[in-house]
Amino acid sequence: MNAIPAVNPESANRKYIIRTVLFMGGYIAANLAALSGAFDDITPRGALAFALVVSAPILGHIWAFLAWIRESDEFVRGIATKRFVMAGGITLAVSSVWGLLEIYAKTPHVSAALVVPLFWLAFGLVSPFIRSSH
Amino acid sequence: MKNRLKALRAERDWTQEDLGKRVGVSRQAINALETEKHDPSLDLAYRIATQFGLTVEQVFVNPHGS
Numbered sequence: 001m002n003a004i005p006a007v008n009p010e011s012a013n014r015k016y017i018i019r020t021v022l023f024m025g026g027y028i029a030a031n032l033a034a035l036s037g038a039f040d041d042i043t044p045r046g047a048l049a050f051a052l053v054v055s056a057p058i059l060g061h062i063w064a065f066l067a068w069i070r071e072s073d074e075f076v077r078g079i080a081t082k083r084f085v086m087a088g089g090i091t092l093a094v095s096s097v098w099g100l101l102e103i104y105a106k107t108p109h110v111s112a113a114l115v116v117p118l119f120w121l122a123f124g125l126v127s128p129f130i131r132s133s134h
Numbered sequence: 135m136k137n138r139l140k141a142l143r144a145e146r147d148w149t150q151e152d153l154g155k156r157v158g159v160s161r162q163a164i165n166a167l168e169t170e171k172h173d174p175s176l177d178l179a180y181r182i183a184t185q186f187g188l189t190v191e192q193v194f195v196n197p198h199g200s
Binding site for chain 1: 154157158159160162163166167171172173174175176177178181
């Protein structure tokens with residue numbers, strides 16, 4: 001049996017906070033620039049590039065969260081993973097049901113960009129109920 | 135998993151934070167072990183037992199009998 005290197009929970013938390021602030025700062029700055037009209041005269045190709053640029057911090061934050069899980073201790077890793085999986089399941093269920101409602105029942109269209117906030121809302125809702133790694 | 139962590143800590147006047155730092159986990163992890171919300175990996179069980187100078191069986195109750 002090989003010894004598993006001990007983790008540094010404080011370092012993992014600190015890195016996650018810094019990464020989140022940086023990614024969300026970029027996300028907010030890009031959206032504020034768009035809302036202020038900085039990209040109103042953008043070409044279609046430019047709009048595509050801008051949408052991908054705005055998406056990058058979202059992908060970055062997901063990476064930061066998964067990295068935090070990997071760098072945390074085994075208990076935090078266990079409950080965070082359970083919460084992540086449960087929130088993912090809820091998000092899949094809600095978004096697929098809503099999508100089918102849109103197709104067959106003509107319910108109002110909701111942007112797919114709201115899937116990420118829905119996921120974190122689900123994560124927040126399930127967290128108080130998942131407090132054990134069992 | 136039942137264990138003697140809290141009593142062993144108290145004997146040494148260690149906080150959960152102290153023990154966590156000694157074995158490389160968070161205070162929350164030590165609290166979860168003490169309240170039986172987490173079963174330690176074999177590696178963590180050995181690390182904790184080593185800190186107390188005891189065997190794993192002297193710290194954690196074998197759930198499968200003696």
